[in-house]
Amino acid sequence: MYAIVETGGKQYWATQGVVLQVEKLDGAVGSTVTLDKVLLISGEGSTTIGTPVIPKAKVTGEIVAQGRTPKIIVFKKKRRKHYKRTKGHRQGYTTLKIDSIG
Numbered sequence: 001m002y003a004i005v006e007t008g009g010k011q012y013w014a015t016q017g018v019v020l021q022v023e024k025l026d027g028a029v030g031s032t033v034t035l036d037k038v039l040l041i042s043g044e045g046s047t048t049i050g051t052p053v054i055p056k057a058k059v060t061g062e063i064v065a066q067g068r069t070p071k072i073i074v075f076k077k078k079r080r081k082h083y084k085r086t087k088g089h090r091q092g093y094t095t096l097k098i099d100s101i102g
Contacts, residue, residue, distance in 0.1 A: 001043030
């Protein structure tokens, strides 16, 4: 059985026991998170597709870790204009272990 869920503006393919790295979610390590935007559930020979989401469907998971990705340097320059800008960005993420699909 698998499901496609949406969180943080992105879609993820989730099965029971899989570990996903998603956009930052609030919660401490070890707490349970419920994802309500389930777009598709498939299993036992049947597939249910939401329009756009499946009502009363949810995917629960446990927060395994909270972290930040490596720094990305953003550099802008316009030649011969004495214009240079340097910025750095680190995106926050949450690592989830999917417990159940219902």
